[in-house]
Amino acid sequence: MAKLTHLPSNCSTDDIIEILERDGAAIVDGFVSQAWLNDFNTAIQTSVDNYVPYDYGEPEAQDFLGYQTVRLNGLISKASNYIDLISDERLLSIMDHFLAPNCGQYRLNSSEIIEIHGGETAQVLHWDDVIWPAHFWAPDRLLQFNVMVAATDFTESNGATQVVPGSHKWDHTKREVKPNEIVRAIMRAGSAVFIPGKTLHGGGSNTDGSKRRAIVASYVLGWLRSQENHFLHTTLEQAHGWPERVRQLLGYDLYAHYDENIEAGPLGYYEYGSPSVLFETDTDD
Numbered sequence: 001m002a003k004l005t006h007l008p009s010n011c012s013t014d015d016i017i018e019i020l021e022r023d024g025a026a027i028v029d030g031f032v033s034q035a036w037l038n039d040f041n042t043a044i045q046t047s048v049d050n051y052v053p054y055d056y057g058e059p060e061a062q063d064f065l066g067y068q069t070v071r072l073n074g075l076i077s078k079a080s081n082y083i084d085l086i087s088d089e090r091l092l093s094i095m096d097h098f099l100a101p102n103c104g105q106y107r108l109n110s111s112e113i114i115e116i117h118g119g120e121t122a123q124v125l126h127w128d129d130v131i132w133p134a135h136f137w138a139p140d141r142l143l144q145f146n147v148m149v150a151a152t153d154f155t156e157s158n159g160a161t162q163v164v165p166g167s168h169k170w171d172h173t174k175r176e177v178k179p180n181e182i183v184r185a186i187m188r189a190g191s192a193v194f195i196p197g198k199t200l201h202g203g204g205s206n207t208d209g210s211k212r213r214a215i216v217a218s219y220v221l222g223w224l225r226s227q228e229n230h231f232l233h234t235t236l237e238q239a240h241g242w243p244e245r246v247r248q249l250l251g252y253d254l255y256a257h258y259d260e261n262i263e264a265g266p267l268g269y270y271e272y273g274s275p276s277v278l279f280e281t282d283t284d285d
């Protein structure tokens with residue numbers, strides 16, 4: 001029977017990495033503090049309340065993104081303590097392990113609220129790496145890594161994510177999922193589920209009407225385009241107030257790839273140099 005391992009909040013990043021290597025998914029209970037979560041939920045509430053459903057255009061996109069689901073991007077502008085999540089040392093150590101070998105410098109891919117409301121049906125099972133054609137040319141290379149923090153409890157009936165442990169090692173073109181291979185990421189508010197880009201997963205159906213809110217921080221290889229266009233969700237003025245590491249994660253620097261075997265880049269020029277010149281007068285970081 002498929003199983004999703006829960007680790008305690010005081011586990012080490014090595015413990016998380018070990019389970020992720022084995023299962024392709026893991027839950028860390030109590031990953032964020034209740035105080036951080038309360039502050040985040042308070043800050044984001046106005047944006048959630050003001051949500052106007054998007055027209056996703058194609059029916060396939062609507063099916064995928066949901067009919068009864070509130071989705072928001074640009075969290076760094078909507079809740080100031082989101083910065084703490086994306087630059088959390090434990091998360092960055094995990095990304096150092098899984099993404100850095102394929103890029104050197106990874107970046108924030110997307111920041112999302114995914115709030116599933118009553119009547120939403122289950123999202124199709126998918127793996128997130130599939131959005132970059134590089135998955136086709138380099139199928140054994142991880143491109144993206146998704147972390148979803150439960151901002152409300154995730155339950156069987158309110159849409160807890162469906163996950164297929166072990167599917168990170170599958171050839172997705174050859175193997176179909178069986179119902180008994182799917183487990184639900186049932187967890188308390190404040191816990192987090194880790195889903196690297198080759199693991200099958202999808203939002204669950206909400207049959208009880210209680211809202212299921214996820215706070216997403218996903219990361220991507222630095223040489224791939226991020227799914228979210230961070231520059232349009234933030235301003236240069238805001239970026240001046242961020243720590244240097246956060247600016248780097250949001251793309252305000254130059255990407256170069258140097259290791260023993262590969263030399264590539266630079267990418268992301270500003271006037272043929274690094275965007276970091278824009279921040280040189282800063283003394284706060």
Ligand SMILES: O=C(O)CCC(=O)C(=O)O
Pocket residue numbers: 114123128159160161162201202203204214
């Ligand atoms: O909401 C969820 O539980 C998963 C959402 C997801 O996987 C996605 O939108 O790519």
Ligand SMILES: [Fe+2]
Pocket residue numbers: 126127128201202
């Ligand atoms: Fe996904």
